Amino acid sequence: DQQVKQNSPSLSVQEGRISILNCDYTNSMFDYFLWYKKYPAEGPTFLISISSIKDKNEDGRFTVFLNKSAKHLSLHIVPSQPGDSAVYFCAASAANSGGSNYKLTFGKGTLLTVNP
Amino acid sequence: NAGVTQTPKFRILKIGQSMTLQCTQDMNHNYMYWYRQDPGMGLKLIYYSVGAGITDKGEVPNGYNVSRSTTEDFPLRLELAAPSQTSVYFCASKTPPGQGKATQYFGPGTRLTVL
Numbered sequence: 420d421q422q423v424k425q426n427s428p429s430l431s432v433q434e435g436r437i438s439i440l441n442c443d444y445t446n447s448m449f450d451y452f453l454w455y456k457k458y459p460a461e462g463p464t465f466l467i468s469i470s471s472i473k474d475k476n477e478d479g480r481f482t483v484f485l486n487k488s489a490k491h492l493s494l495h496i497v498p499s500q501p502g503d504s505a506v507y508f509c510a511a512s513a514a515n516s517g518g519s520n521y522k523l524t525f526g527k528g529t530l531l532t533v534n535p
Numbered sequence: 536n537a538g539v540t541q542t543p544k545f546r547i548l549k550i551g552q553s554m555t556l557q558c559t560q561d562m563n564h565n566y567m568y569w570y571r572q573d574p575g576m577g578l579k580l581i582y583y584s585v586g587a588g589i590t591d592k593g594e595v596p597n598g599y600n601v602s603r604s605t606t607e608d609f610p611l612r613l614e615l616a617a618p619s620q621t622s623v624y625f626c627a628s629k630t631p632p633g634q635g636k637a638t639q640y641f642g643p644g645t646r647l648t649v650l
Binding site: 451455461520522523525526 | 539566568570575576577578579580583585591593625627629637638639640641642643644
């Protein structure tokens with residue numbers, strides 16, 4: 420039972436355009452969401468996060484949107500750059516649940532390719 | 536600041552052999568985690584620890600053991616390696632409660648092949 424789903428295995432965009440990566444979740448206990456970026460042969464790198472009390476968080480070219488009623492979040496990258504080409508993982512945590520111990524549940528990832 | 540370090544980077548084991556994957560963090564984080572990532576899949580939690588002397592199972596603990604004798608180190612032990620344990624293993628640590636919520640910081644990974 421996949422609690423965090425990234426239904427697009429890959430996405431290709433042109434340099435300078437917007438990249439939109441999507442993520443859906445099923446567990447209503449999740450209250451903290453993160454995006455990680457992963458290059459080949461490296462560990463995941465934290466990119467941006469959002470708490471369930473917000474619907475948007477922005478950090479430079481990266482914005483994460485959260486729609487709690489739809490159990491959906493998205494990551495927008497504007498403008499996209501070739502160096503953004505990587506696998507992006509969506510992750511969720513029941514951070515405010517005492518028994519969660521901040522464990523993360525990950526989606527399968529989306530490979531983003533930004534073409535020059 | 537080294538962050539989270541893992542050794543070795545690569546390892547090939549024969550079926551039935553044992554090995555320990557090392558993980559060290561220098562950020563004084565209490566929470567540490569071990570994940571495995573299979574091709575085309577997300578990361579799955581193997582074991583985690585909320586502090587020295589305290590460990591607990593994650594989603595896929597079978598075939599693995601852990602110990603946490605110090606805040607810095609969280610080794611993962613494979614006792615009888617099986618081909619199903621061929622994967623990339625990531626160690627992570629988390630900022631203290633109240634700082635960055637559930638944000639975990641990852642090491643570079645250990646690529647393990649069992650033949």
